[in-house]
Amino acid sequence: MKAKTSNPAVLADSAGVDAYMQKLEHPLKGVLEALRKVILSVDSEIGEHIKWNAPSFLYTGEMRPFDPKEYKRYVIVSNVYQKDCIRLVFPSGAKINDTSGLLSGDYADGRRLAFFHNMEEVEAQEGALRNAVKSWLVLLDK
Template identity: 30%
Template sequence: MDAWFERYDNPQHDLVMAVRDAVLEADDRVTETIKWQAPTFAYRGNIASFFPKAKAHASLMFHRGAELPDPEGLLEGEGETSRVAKFADADDLERKRAALQGLVRAWIAARDAD
């Protein structure tokens, strides 16, 4: 993972790293790997992946986001399965941190209930 991030040349590099930290801080059981040429978070299945080519914001796709409770309305999209969380800057991330971590925890709770 560290090698991927060292090579990641994007104006949103620091923001993507901050989002990464927020996701990993949500629960110590979350792991990360590179899938689809992007950092991907997992716990008993894929939780979310970065869209590394986004340059105007940090974009994190929740693979099965349509299944997750989203009381804060963080997730965008209307597809049957996936949803996207976008973060414009560090302040935006801080405003959305609790909602982001809530989504990760909701995924974990659902997997633990299976």
């Protein structure tokens, strides 16, 4: 059965992400904060909340009904389990025409990954990250 998730704006919880970030003890916390700032600045309908124990970024605008298990709203899920990098997981990254080299991997489920080991990589890849998010928004089934 196709269902529409509840009010998508309610899914966003920046205060919850702020609280998570205050408690986070990770050597690349500053990198994650910088990535968060870049991603949220791309479009006013990108929101954030904690999913799978890390900040995740989702589209909060209106969409056509879909099965919530398809996770169509999710742009990026961050992964902070490793201490040497911040991974950004793009669940639908295979659909993005990334020619910058930002997105890597060839996973059957369509996800692609971006890795950030330091602030220099955030600065060097900021344009590619913005373009990846913008490309995803264009492809979104609204």
